[in-house]
Amino acid sequence: MNIIVCIKQILDPEIPPAKFKVDTVAKKVVCPEGIPLVVSPYDEQAVEAALRIKESRSDAKLTALTLGGAGAKDAIKHVLSMGVDEGIIVNDDAFEGSDAFGTAYILSKAIEKLGDYGLVLCGRQAADWDAGQVGPVLAEYLGIPVVTVAKEVAAVDGKVTVKQVLADGYRVLHMAMPALVTVSSEIGQARLPSGKGIVMAARKQVTVWSSQDLGCDPGRIGSGAARAELAELFVPSQDRKSEIITGKDVAEAAGNLAGVLRREGAI
């Protein structure tokens, strides 16, 4: 059974907030120098979910798929070193500026080209724009059922069983394959690449497909096909007091804090 995991390379979401800068004119996030891009954490967790399925059934073959530019190979190598079997990059100047619908369309063409698959896994959202759109849109384009925000995914015989995170617990859902599932961090930490994995990954060839290879309709890709426009991007202002309460010792400071909160009617 083939499992396809869609991964996106992004700015590390865990950089210190002080390093996060926005160019409000260009409406772009400024990548701080010397900070390498990473695979979006939820996508790493989708890879983790796929690897756990592979451990449970010997016929599972994992393919990572990414739409990306120059650094995409690093993202693919990273997940290959975690244990993914194959990597595919789709890259073309014509893809530049594609929105979630363009991206999902391109990914659907790549998945159709791959052919036979049982399960497609995505992250619940890419941890840069936090949209959470590509997964369910991709499922619609592929004509397969979808469940979002999973904390557990199992694939037994022809069925996928998903534990979907709810506000106050979870629910258990079943779908016939092929199906698409988006994975959340509740699945637990993704494994680190192993030494052996890194060696294996270095030897592997990564396939690159262009728009022409996929037979993409030019009207559905790139910035021209985008259904919305980014009008502004800014860092929200902080209007908190940021007052440090002190005292001659910790006990007094804690007492003063209680006093302030009491005076304000907070306690």
Added chain:
Amino acid sequence: MDDHRGVLVVGELGQSRLATVTRELLGAGRRLADELGEPLGLLLIGDAVSGCDTEASALGVDTLYVAEGPHLAAYNGDVYMEIAGTVAGETAAAVILMGHTTAGREMGPRLAARLGGSLFTDCVDLALDAARWLVATRPVYGGNAMAGFVSKTLPQIATVRPKAMPETAACTGKNMSTVAVSTDSTLSRIELSEVVVEEAAGPRIEDAGVVVAVGAGVRQEDFGLVCDLAQVLGGAVGGTRLPYEEGWIPASSQIGQTGKMITPDLYVAVGISGAPQHMAGCTGAKRIVAINNDPEAHIFKMADYGIVADYKEALPVLIEKIREMTGA
């Protein structure tokens, strides 16, 4: 613009009334509909939804679309999607709103894919520009930045973050009409077998007036101290990712981007550094208090009041003082 008209809210049900997020959506929806000079519709899908019509009418709904049946009791992605897609298609709404909830997260993108519309997820503000296109504002980059998008395509679909917009006060009531929606085509490829409720003891963090949150700076053996503080404050206990991963708190008590978004009057962060993905869950708190032994910790910039101290020293005194003050 073309023949798209009006605002359609895809609603959800709470306990024998409209869900809070749906009441919030109706506030935003009524405002947008008035600006457009077009009608506001509400779609309700469920087992028994007609009981909500008085409430819907009081919240300014012009047309209520009702899809009712025992097979609709629980949200099913495929079945609900079929109904929402049909109603959205037939009414040709220009703006379609739903909550950024389990259902909205799935239905929003799927509807946009089917109808060919634009899509904005997890919005905290909605407006119209001069040409009457939808302008959606939403947090991006884990809450580090805000982005404003302008739609270029109809219909315009937005999922709205719960608690980001105020509920509307009931108005005098409209002459609301009700339309029954056929629920015949209910083919589903998704089967629900079990719902498991996992909640922490005590008040829920999304309802509590006071929330005390535990972070990775607290040692497991001291978790009880944090609970004691919550107890004297009459509040709930939540936390960051690590306490959830370590099993001190259930998933439903994790606060942040992956966890919950909460809006208490008082939020006390103990041993928490203030990462954006965590703060994304509590920026709506009226007051934020931080206890951290690192004077450089980012949380102090995000807090109203802070004390720079080891929680082990600070918490027992704080608990004692609050007890004295409140008699708790």
